[in-house]
Amino acid sequence: GAVVSQHPSRVICKSGTSVKIECRSLDFQATTMFWYRQFPKKSLMLMATSNEGSKATYEQGVEKDKFLINHASLTLSTLTVTSAHPEDSSFYICSARGLETQYFGPGTRLLVL
Amino acid sequence: SQQGEEDPQALSIQEGENATMNCSYKTSINNLQWYRQNSGRGLVHLILIRSNEREKHSGRLRVTLDTSKKSSSLLITASRAADTASYFCATDSSGYSTLTFGKGTMLLVSP
Numbered sequence A: 001g002a003v004v005s006q007h008p009s010r011v012i013c014k015s016g017t018s019v020k021i022e023c024r025s026l027d028f029q030a031t032t033m034f035w036y037r038q039f040p041k042k043s044l045m046l047m048a049t050s051n052e053g054s055k056a057t058y059e060q061g062v063e064k065d066k067f068l069i070n071h072a073s074l075t076l077s078t079l080t081v082t083s084a085h086p087e088d089s090s091f092y093i094c095s096a097r098g099l100e101t102q103y104f105g106p107g108t109r110l111l112v113l
Numbered sequence B: 001s002q003q004g005e006e007d008p009q010a011l012s013i014q015e016g017e018n019a020t021m022n023c024s025y026k027t028s029i030n031n032l033q034w035y036r037q038n039s040g041r042g043l044v045h046l047i048l049i050r051s052n053e054r055e056k057h058s059g060r061l062r063v064t065l066d067t068s069k070k071s072s073s074l075l076i077t078a079s080r081a082a083d084t085a086s087y088f089c090a091t092d093s094s095g096y097s098t099l100t101f102g103k104g105t106m107l108l109v110s111p
Helices: none
Strands: A004-007 A010-013 A019-025 A032-038 A044-051 A067-073 A076-081 A090-097 A102-104 A108-112 B005-007 B010-014 B019-024 B031-037 B043-050 B055-058 B061-066 B071-076 B085-092 B099-101 B105-110
Touching: A004 A090, A010 A019, A019 A032, A019 A090, A019 A108, A032 A067, A032 A076, A044 A067, A044 B099, A076 A090, A102 B043, B005 B085, B010 B019, B019 B085, B019 B105, B031 B061, B031 B071, B043 B055, B043 B061, B043 B071, B071 B085
Parallel strands: A010 A108, B010 B105
Antiparallel strands: A004 A019, A019 A076, A032 A044, A032 A090, A067 A076, A090 A102, A090 A108, B005 B019, B019 B071, B031 B043, B031 B085, B055 B061, B061 B071, B085 B099, B085 B105
């Protein structure tokens, strides 16, 4: 299947700082990418759908000014957690839309102190 | 929002035994997919079954779909310790690969 990478794999930051997570599709062009959040031992919660060249579509309850998404190219989407707080600590996973399925990145573990 | 509900939430078996996980969903779907997630990692696509299909096989995996009951099952035969992971069902109601995930089943296979 297609390969999706995420960077960084884990990040620790201080409260109030911003953190950027990159999601890259390595061997195909992804016009649509998805960002999920996952709490320990829980399922994936879709945060937003990222469309190349246009604004992201956010799920209900997700603050778009808090979680900035940019999809400037067909192989890169970024999620920026602005003014991070401890409650933003979580596992963030991106995926790229394929023909009938999604190809997932390995995830980014964010810890906000 | 969560669509799928897997049961059991956790399953512990011995190597060589079969593992069965079930998934129920609420709305009509185009397809249903099963994913696997090792602890702290991303998801790996296992198998996709379309709404007009009733059963599908892939290696040691067997998936069934009953659209009248809005349910699916994943059977892993002759399980191995390496099968230890969380398994999620995900439904695509849009036809555009937008997925809604269930809560998952944590499978532990002991040697």
